[in-house]
Amino acid sequence: MNAPIPELTDRMRQIFGLVVEAYLERGMPVGSKMLAGSVSLSPASIRGVMQELEERGLLTHPHTSAGRMPTETGLRLFVDGIMQASLPGxxxxxxxxxxxxxxxxxxxxxxxxxxxxxxxxxxxxxxxxRQELRLRQLSFVPLSPGRALAVLVGADGSVENRVVELPPGTSALALAEVGNYVSSRLAGMTLAQAEARLRAEITERREAIDAAAGELVASGLAAWSHDAAQRxxxxxxxxxxxxxxxxxxxxxxxxxxxxxxxxxxxxxxxxxxxxxxxxxxxxxxxxxxxxxxxxxxxxxxxxxxxxxxxxxxxxxxxxxxxxxxxxxxxxxxxxxxxxxxxx
CATH class of the missing domain: 3.30.450.40 (GAF domain)
Structure with a gap:
């Protein structure tokens, strides 16, 4: 954490502001001769003020013979307390x-x-x-007896993949069926809407889909919806x-x-x-x-x-x-x- 910056004299404040403004305009270190025409001080006096500002951590120089440029601490002081901002034209x-x-x-x-x-x-x-993702397609790629890769395609063409852990006894056929159901019947819905509809179908047993696989997919849609809302x-x-x-x-x-x-x-x-x-x-x-x-x-x-x-x-x-x-x-x-x- 930076130490508090001591109060600047009017002369130091003036020279510091001129150095920063010249540096921001040119992108190069600023020498005392460049400022001599802007203040009623000799180049030697200006250099002395610059040295004081450097000792306070507000200015620095890339090498011995170069002019000065503001440090990040100096830029912060300039932005917070010296800069004169005006409305855009x-x-x-x-x-x-x-x-x-x-x-x-x-x-x-x-x-x-x-x-x-x-x-x-x-x-x-x-x-x-933030906008809710709308569903286009859902499919599963079996990876092992207990894991599968879920591939969700959004209506905007976006694709998201997740490895999911499968409930014991979940078959590849059950996953394929629930994926087909989601893609054909729930396409166009938001993920939250698709989750709600799928849970209702499982509860009311209106569709011949495996309850365990359906619950897995519904939970996955809920998680996807939450993540999308936060992204x-x-x-x-x-x-x-x-x-x-x-x-x-x-x-x-x-x-x-x-x-x-x-x-x-x-x-x-x-x-x-x-x-x-x-x-x-x-x-x-x-x-x-x-x-x-x-x-x-x-x-x-x-x-x-x-x-x-x-x-x-x-x-x-x-x-x-x-x-x-x-x-x-x-x-x-x-x-x-x-x-x-x-x-």
Whole structure:
């Protein structure tokens, strides 16, 4: 845990803000000569202030002769206490709202994410509202006398496999029959609906299906339904924005970030942490375990449904040197626009 940061003098605060702003704009360490025209101090005096800021853990330098750049602690201080954020411009607001107007839910979310990605020059991400999987087909592949592989195909084409333990005496024929019944009679239902219908059929003995096999399948449908309800759907757009001119000097970091973006479940867990936030939640570098190695930041904000409950999270992922003053209000506005549209 970082030690408390002592109060900064007005001069230190001014120099620190200028260094961070210049670094976020250029992506390169900032020297004293670069700031000399912005403050009434000599380069030597500016270097002295920079040295004090470095001793406090707010600035660092990649090598002795280089200028300074903010540490993650410094970026956190800048974002929380110095940054001057403003609303996105009228053109940006119009571009975001235009993409979500008169579209189905998933198309609107994809379009909003792509637009946010383009405007922020980051990867755009959104957790979509959870939707129940609808059943298309269920089949079983025997593995051993006591085990089988259950293969569930959803109406959206998704496929899930699970190894299940079979009740003693369950035959391959019984499994095939109950699988055929589910596929022919329950297709199109949600997993919860299919489970309820199957249990009713078993109880009332209206179908000639093996009770033990039927109960096994009903329990499996219940477990699948619960898992699906807990598993958010993630949309990622604009990964190519992460490969800019500045990225050429740090290809290893970009490679790591692109690899991390492939792990949708981990990203979803990061975004889930923003569900309870009042506005934007900002994770800088190692503040989040997943993006610690690539040195990346996540800015995310929740959006709400017609009942006022949080239904998803929208945000961006990019390098720690992204323009927070511009991107934070942009993400916040996108979340507000999605909330208005869903209401």
């Amino acid at each position: 009228a053109a940006e607001r119009a571009a975001i709202e235009a993409q979500i107007r008169d579209r189905p839910v998933e198309e609107a979310l994809e379009a909003a994410t792509a637009t946010l990605s383009g405007l922020s020059a980051c990867a755009g991400v959104v957790l979509t509202p 958010p759907v993630l949309i990622v757009r604009g990964q190519a924005n992460l490969i800019d001119d500045a990225a050429a000097a740090d290809l290893e970091r970009v490679r790591r970030l692109l690899e991390e973006l492939e792990d949708r479940q981990e990203i979803a867990q990061v975004l889930e942490q923003a569900r309870e936030a009042e506005g934007c939640r900002i994770f800088i570098g190692s503040e989040n375990r997943m993006f610690a190695l690539s040195g990346s930041s996540v800015i995310a904000a929740p959006y709400r449904g017609s009942d006022g409950a949080v239904v998803g999270v929208v945000g961006v992922i990019g390098p720690t040197r992204l323009n927070y003053a511009r991107v934070v209000p942009m993400v916040d506005f996108t979340a507000q626009a999605l909330t208005r549209w869903m209401a």
